[in-house]
Amino acid sequence: MRAVHSVLIAAALAAALPAYAQQTRIEDRLTDAEFRAAGLGKLDEAELARLNALLAREMGTSATDAPASADVEARIAQAREDGRREAAVAADQGVRPAASREPVESTIPGAFTGFARGREYTLANGQVWRQTDNASIAGARGQDVGVRIRPGLLSVWWLQVDGYNAQAKVERVR
Numbered sequence: 001m002r003a004v005h006s007v008l009i010a011a012a013l014a015a016a017l018p019a020y021a022q023q024t025r026i027e028d029r030l031t032d033a034e035f036r037a038a039g040l041g042k043l044d045e046a047e048l049a050r051l052n053a054l055l056a057r058e059m060g061t062s063a064t065d066a067p068a069s070a071d072v073e074a075r076i077a078q079a080r081e082d083g084r085r086e087a088a089v090a091a092d093q094g095v096r097p098a099a100s101r102e103p104v105e106s107t108i109p110g111a112f113t114g115f116a117r118g119r120e121y122t123l124a125n126g127q128v129w130r131q132t133d134n135a136s137i138a139g140a141r142g143q144d145v146g147v148r149i150r151p152g153l154l155s156v157w158w159l160q161v162d163g164y165n166a167q168a169k170v171e172r173v174r
Contacts, residue, residue, distance in 0.1 A: 025052050026040065026055060102151075103149065104127065104147075104148070104150075106123040106125045106127070106146075107123065107147065108121055108122070108124070108144070110143070111143055112141065112143070113140065114138075114139075114140035115131055115135045116131065119131050120173060121159065128172070128174040129149060129172055131170050133168060135167065135168040135169065137164050145162055157172065
């Protein structure tokens with residue numbers, strides 16, 4: 001499914017390319033805040049001109065040609081059809097869509113006795129998370145403690161308990 005999303009994003013960007021390519025200077029493409037946040041304000045005029053020349057060369061002149069535009073449209077249509085087909089197959093096989101990557105804030109009702117590999121934590125919102133690493137909190141005790149679970153890189157999730165700096169790697173069970 002991620003491959004289809006990547007193709008759809010690439011196709012959408014390719015479709016937006018003609019309008020984007022009309023703006024040849026990087027200063028015209030970004031807001032002042034984006035320009036400064038990217039560190040481009042540090043460039044002198046010669047460096048900025050070189051960057052603009054490189055971007056113009058990458059955009060090429062074919063971005064505004066009709067044949068290239070028709071090719072992009074065909075690829076977008078194909079990516080949409082592939083995505084529909086993949087979603088239909090996944091639905092037939094009972095595969096659920098990917099879970100949200102939004103952080104979770106809740107509590108662990110009842111007693112909390114610290115971290116331990118393999119321990120399951122049932123949250124007040126009904127979610128169940130299992131610890132997958134060896135993180136520990138020496139002497140941790142609490143009742144109805146607040147927790148935050150946030151996404152990390154490479155589909156990793158981190159659980160942190162209020163009042164402690166340690167965090168444990170977890171995976172969602174339910």
